[in-house]
Amino acid sequence: MASDKPVLDISNLxxxxxxxxxxxxxxxxIPAGEIHxxxxxxxxxxTTTANIIMGHPDFxxxxxxxxxxxxxxxxxxxxxxxxxxxxxxxxxxxxxxxxQVGNFLxxxxxxxxxxxxxxxxxxxxxxxxxxxxxxxDRSFLGRYVNDGFSGGEKKRFEILQxxxxxxxxxxxxxxxxxxxxxxxxTVAKGINAAVRGTDSGALxxxxxxxxxxxxxxxxxxxxxxxxxxxxxxxxxxxxxxxRGYEWLEEEANPPNGNxxx
Amino acid sequence: MAAKEAREAVGEYKAGWHDPENATIRFDFGLSxxxxxxISALKNEPxxxxxxRVKAFHHFENRPMPxxxxxxxxxxxxxxxICYYLRSSDATEKDWEDVxxxxxxxxxxLGIPEAEQxxxxxxxxxxxxxxxxxxxxxxxxxxxxxxxxxxxxLKEYPxxxxxxxxxxxxxxxxxxxxxxxxxxxxxxxxxVPKGVHVEMPVQAxxxxxxxxxxxFERTLIIADEGSSIHYVEGCTAPTYSTxxxxxxxxxxxxxxxxxxxxxxxxxxxxxxxNLVTKRGIAHENAKIEWVDGNIGSKLTMKYPAVILKxxxxxxxxxxxxxxxxxxxxxxxxxxxxxxSNTTSKILSKSISKDGGRGSYRGMVSVSPKAExxxxxxxxxxxxxxxxxxxxxxxxxxxxxxxxRCEHEASVSKVSDxxxxxxxxxxxxxxxxLAMIVNGFFEPFTRExxxxxxVELNKLMALEMEGSIG
Numbered sequence: 001m002a003s004d005k006p007v008l009d010i011s012n013l014x015x016x017x018x019x020x021x022x023x024x025x026x027x028x029x030i031p032a033g034e035i036h037x038x039x040x041x042x043x044x045x046x047t048t049t050a051n052i053i054m055g056h057p058d059f060x061x062x063x064x065x066x067x068x069x070x071x072x073x074x075x076x077x078x079x080x081x082x083x084x085x086x087x088x089x090x091x092x093x094x095x096x097x098x099x100q101v102g103n104f105l106x107x108x109x110x111x112x113x114x115x116x117x118x119x120x121x122x123x124x125x126x127x128x129x130x131x132x133x134x135x136x137d138r139s140f141l142g143r144y145v146n147d148g149f150s151g152g153e154k155k156r157f158e159i160l161q162x163x164x165x166x167x168x169x170x171x172x173x174x175x176x177x178x179x180x181x182x183x184x185x186t187v188a189k190g191i192n193a194a195v196r197g198t199d200s201g202a203l204x205x206x207x208x209x210x211x212x213x214x215x216x217x218x219x220x221x222x223x224x225x226x227x228x229x230x231x232x233x234x235x236x237x238x239x240x241x242x243r244g245y246e247w248l249e250e251e252a253n254p255p256n257g258n259x260x261x
Numbered sequence: 262m263a264a265k266e267a268r269e270a271v272g273e274y275k276a277g278w279h280d281p282e283n284a285t286i287r288f289d290f291g292l293s294x295x296x297x298x299x300i301s302a303l304k305n306e307p308x309x310x311x312x313x314r315v316k317a318f319h320h321f322e323n324r325p326m327p328x329x330x331x332x333x334x335x336x337x338x339x340x341x342x343i344c345y346y347l348r349s350s351d352a353t354e355k356d357w358e359d360v361x362x363x364x365x366x367x368x369x370x371l372g373i374p375e376a377e378q379x380x381x382x383x384x385x386x387x388x389x390x391x392x393x394x395x396x397x398x399x400x401x402x403x404x405x406x407x408x409x410x411x412x413x414x415l416k417e418y419p420x421x422x423x424x425x426x427x428x429x430x431x432x433x434x435x436x437x438x439x440x441x442x443x444x445x446x447x448x449x450x451x452x453v454p455k456g457v458h459v460e461m462p463v464q465a466x467x468x469x470x471x472x473x474x475x476x477f478e479r480t481l482i483i484a485d486e487g488s489s490i491h492y493v494e495g496c497t498a499p500t501y502s503t504x505x506x507x508x509x510x511x512x513x514x515x516x517x518x519x520x521x522x523x524x525x526x527x528x529x530x531x532x533x534x535n536l537v538t539k540r541g542i543a544h545e546n547a548k549i550e551w552v553d554g555n556i557g558s559k560l561t562m563k564y565p566a567v568i569l570k571x572x573x574x575x576x577x578x579x580x581x582x583x584x585x586x587x588x589x590x591x592x593x594x595x596x597x598x599x600x601s602n603t604t605s606k607i608l609s610k611s612i613s614k615d616g617g618r619g620s621y622r623g624m625v626s627v628s629p630k631a632e633x634x635x636x637x638x639x640x641x642x643x644x645x646x647x648x649x650x651x652x653x654x655x656x657x658x659x660x661x662x663x664x665r666c667e668h669e670a671s672v673s674k675v676s677d678x679x680x681x682x683x684x685x686x687x688x689x690x691x692x693x694l695a696m697i698v699n700g701f702f703e704p705f706t707r708e709x710x711x712x713x714x715v716e717l718n719k720l721m722a723l724e725m726e727g728s729i730g
Binding site: 054055056057058077078079081082083086087088090092093094095096097098099104107108111112144145161165 | 676677678679681682683684685686687688689690692696697699700701702703704
């Protein structure tokens with residue numbers, strides 16, 4: 001079923017918020033089965049990129065396009081994007097008091113994968129296996145969505161949703177932040193299980209290379225001031241770890257201001 | 262756009278149809294001493310009841326309107342254009358087959374006979390002023406449980422009724438308890454003998470069908486020592502452009518060790534004034550719980566109350582209120598700790614949307630002689646848009662220093678980030694709002710019988726429809 005179109009195709013994407021430009025011409029392609037990482041400092045536009053792919057209403061796209069498997073995402077409402085196969089693991093997942101985790105998972109699987117996928121023993125088995133994989137206790141299902149969750153619990157819950165929703169494109173926004181090393185290993189296992197050996201693609205957004213030791217990316221892109229200034233293999237993440245971002249910032253903004261230089 | 266406007270005009274209300282009026286007896290509009298006497302005569306009541314009615318009528322006439330709640334809406338009530346008694350069926354039937362067809366269809370549409378078969382111990386269905394259907398499971402009857410409509414209760418058990426009628430809510434309590442006492446008709450009369458536990462709930466359903474109707478049911482529940490009962494009531498009415506008035510009085514008596522739970526899901530159409538007095542007395546170690554949901558009506562003023570009269574008694578009032586366009590829900594609770602070692606808990610949740618207004622009005626008091634009382638009050642409000650309003654009027658009068666009082670209040674708004682999060686999981690904006698709203702009401706819905714909880718969730722999802730601009 002592999003299509004020849006990339007899972008995600010971003011071309012010349014310009015976007016901002018309240019007339020302030022944030023993204024200035026992003027180009028990015030993720031072929032089926034690949035995991036890519038976007039790295040960059042705070043404020044470089046990483047989370048904005050994730051939000052725009054998911055359709056956050058605060059951001060305005062001023063130019064360029066975003067396609068999922070050849071379909072134009074920018075025309076769709078956020079829930080239509082989710083149903084088309086986009087998943088975002090949030091940096092700050094929202095609490096919904098009174099909404100039970102088990103109920104929410106069932107409703108979300110029904111909305112995205114269809115009613116039939118959300119009932120019966122098959123669903124329960126899948127749910128149980130995913131929870132075991134992520135080291136999540138059964139009692140979790142009776143709690144309220146993200147309400148009173150620790151940082152680590154929130155991140156595990158995001159990955160649990162990822163495993164059940166089986167999206168075409170998984171975007172993981174700072175999934176490693178707030179996790180200890182065991183937590184990182186556990187969520188990495190979940191990400192690998194959801195993407196490796198499938199036709200899906202994943203985009204990992206992070207500013208440390210820690211998680212990339214456990215989820216080996218096929219490509220690493222460096223985002224500076226709303227542009228991808230450098231792309232490379234997994235070794236680029238290690239280089240950034242050693243050298244920081246300054247040398248790339250200089251490349252992106254030559255000191256003499258001469259763009260041709 | 263036209264469809265949206267049409268929907269706004271009639272609201273999302275799903276119980277708003279009406280039957281043709283087939284009154285067998287219909288009083289002229291307006292109220293006088295003669296009307297009160299006529300109602301009593303029609304019912305062949307004992308003299309003492311006629312006298313209470315007449316006294317209550319005069320009290321009603323002289324008593325000014327409440328100076329709180331929503332005074333401008335109260336002033337709009339035109340007592341002269343209300344019909345105070347209307348009977349559509351000549352008898353209270355024990356078999357749905359014998360209920361006049363159009364009335365039976367209405368209750369069918371509301372799902373009452375179906376619910377009765379599945380999960381209820383007994384049902385009273387009131388249409389306008391009188392009960393049209395009434396039934397109780399035989400095994401309960403054999404155990405001595407009395408479950409009747411109030412008029413039959415007065416006929417068959419006059420001494421019991423005389424002893425307790427107006428003992429918890431005197432007619433002088435407020436203007437509307439006086440009105441109810443003057444013109445009451447229908448409602449439930451329940452007596453549960455010592456030590457009997459009624460396992461499945463009994464239900465009363467109140468339906469107003471006619472325009473400009475006044476419905477004044479009167480309910481009296483006596484749970485004898487060590488007994489227990491769960492009573493549930495529902496109510497709906499057609500949507501009309503003119504107003505109707507629903508003004509009930511409910512009196513509960515929980516004798517030592519008894520447990521009464523009284524659950525309501527009020528879903529009147531947006532042209533009904535709902536001005537109700539509900540109060541219970543809890544004797545030693547008794548427990549009274551009001552589970553009170555207010556979804557419909559134009560103006561509701563209702564504060565279920567418990568008087569903790571006996572040592573070790575306990576009161577709980579869990580309520581939710583939803584105020585949409587043009588609605589004001591002024592609801593809350595009152596609890597009076599008169600005895601030592603009594604405990605109480607109030608949980609109030611209100612949602613306002615489309616310019617609706619929700620108010621929590623509460624009063625908790627501890628008398629000087631009541632030692633070691635515990636009180637807990639929590640009120641949460643959720644506001645869905647900028648034009649809507651929420652107010653809190655909590656009062657605590659604690660005259661004994663040994664009392665332990667806790668009070669928490671919160672007001673929150675639905676955040677865009679919350680909605681976006683849910684949308685990113687495949688749920689439309691309306692579905693996302695319904696999830697947030699139902700989650701907010703969850704501490705209430707989990708106290709309801711499952712069938713009611715499902716119904717309430719559906720109702721709220723319906724309220725969220727067409728709400729996205």
